[in-house]
Amino acid sequence: MWTMTSAPLFPCGRFAPSPTGPLHFGSLVAALGSCLEARARGGRWLVRMEDVDRPRCRQAHADAILAVLEACGFEWDGAVLYQSARDARYRAVLADLRALGAVYPCGCTRAELAAAHPGIDGAPVYPGTCRGGLPPGKSARAWRLRLEGSIGFDDAVQGRQCQHLPRDVGDCVLLRADGLFAYQLAVVVDDADQGVDHVVRGADLIHSTPRQIYLQRLLGAPTPDYAHLPVAVDAHGQKLSKQTLAAPVDAAHAVPALFAALRFLGQNPPPELRRATSAEFWAWARAHWRLARVPRALGQPAPDYHEENIT
Numbered sequence: 001m002w003t004m005t006s007a008p009l010f011p012c013g014r015f016a017p018s019p020t021g022p023l024h025f026g027s028l029v030a031a032l033g034s035c036l037e038a039r040a041r042g043g044r045w046l047v048r049m050e051d052v053d054r055p056r057c058r059q060a061h062a063d064a065i066l067a068v069l070e071a072c073g074f075e076w077d078g079a080v081l082y083q084s085a086r087d088a089r090y091r092a093v094l095a096d097l098r099a100l101g102a103v104y105p106c107g108c109t110r111a112e113l114a115a116a117h118p119g120i121d122g123a124p125v126y127p128g129t130c131r132g133g134l135p136p137g138k139s140a141r142a143w144r145l146r147l148e149g150s151i152g153f154d155d156a157v158q159g160r161q162c163q164h165l166p167r168d169v170g171d172c173v174l175l176r177a178d179g180l181f182a183y184q185l186a187v188v189v190d191d192a193d194q195g196v197d198h199v200v201r202g203a204d205l206i207h208s209t210p211r212q213i214y215l216q217r218l219l220g221a222p223t224p225d226y227a228h229l230p231v232a233v234d235a236h237g238q239k240l241s242k243q244t245l246a247a248p249v250d251a252a253h254a255v256p257a258l259f260a261a262l263r264f265l266g267q268n269p270p271p272e273l274r275r276a277t278s279a280e281f282w283a284w285a286r287a288h289w290r291l292a293r294v295p296r297a298l299g300q301p302a303p304d305y306h307e308e309n310i311t
């Protein structure tokens with residue numbers, strides 16, 4: 001549990017990649033936007049490896065992501081936090097939530113939930129089968145958070161957002177049937193423990209924010225400011241992701257990639273910055289960054305930033 005006295009005193013932002021593959025252009029945009037905003041606020045900027053979903057994550061991907069960030073000239077504060085080392089902390093917070101009666105055991109299988117209607121993010125809305133206690137014949141597989149009411153927040157890029165939690169997303173899993181903690185729990189605990197006071201990340205996560213705020217309020221944790229950046233989409237309108245095999249950022253083309261990411265974020269860098277040194281790039285970007293210039297869009301086409309394709 002947190003109390004308001006543990007509210008962060010200093011500005012602090014973070015970039016929180018999941019090491020399920022190499023860093024692609026979409027993640028570079030999130031890294032750049034979060035870093036520039038943290039620095040513009042005079043704050044710290046952390047890198048956290050969200051490797052809570054262990055079967056999908058690899059240390060080799062984490063190492064490669066950090067190597068590309070370094071080659072791009074990113075400088076993060078302190079040591080990288082790995083969620084895979086934090087089970088004991090998540091377990092303690094889940095115990096607090098149990099004591100509050102805010103979570104309940106769920107015996108439903110994925111197959112049983114496949115017929116549930118999709119929520120605002122496309123995932124099935126939990127129909128509440130185990131909400132009032134495990135029905136006879138079912139045994140506990142996962143732990144779910146009981147979500148009630150509506151949550152609104154003012155996103156610095158996308159504007160006012162409002163969600164009716166039971167209707168739009170439904171009770172979410174915090175401890176999975178395979179014994180792993182879920183992203184929704186880990187991200188809230190880590191942002192609070194690390195003193196993160198503003199979150200800049202891709203708009204694919206905007207529908208997760210209200211339930212994260214709900215959890216923060218239950219736990220007495222402060223709610224950070226939120227800014228959700230447009231995500232980079234491919235020619236089919238699909239978000240660039242490791243799953244769609246988006247091209248990794250090439251460390252040999254670091255400045256052109258950073259330049260393209262800065263332009264993607266609406267910052268209008270002068271064309272000659274594309275051929276600048278890394279130090280020149282960062283000096284310009286830090287001096288000129290304005291969150292207010294980021295386009296209010298959930299997605300935008302990813303540019304092709306490789307030398308041979310720019311005329």
Ligand code: GLU
Nearest residue numbers: 016017018050187201205
């Ligand atoms: N780990 C998430 C991702 O790579 C980001 C989570 C967050 O920024 O809250 O998409």
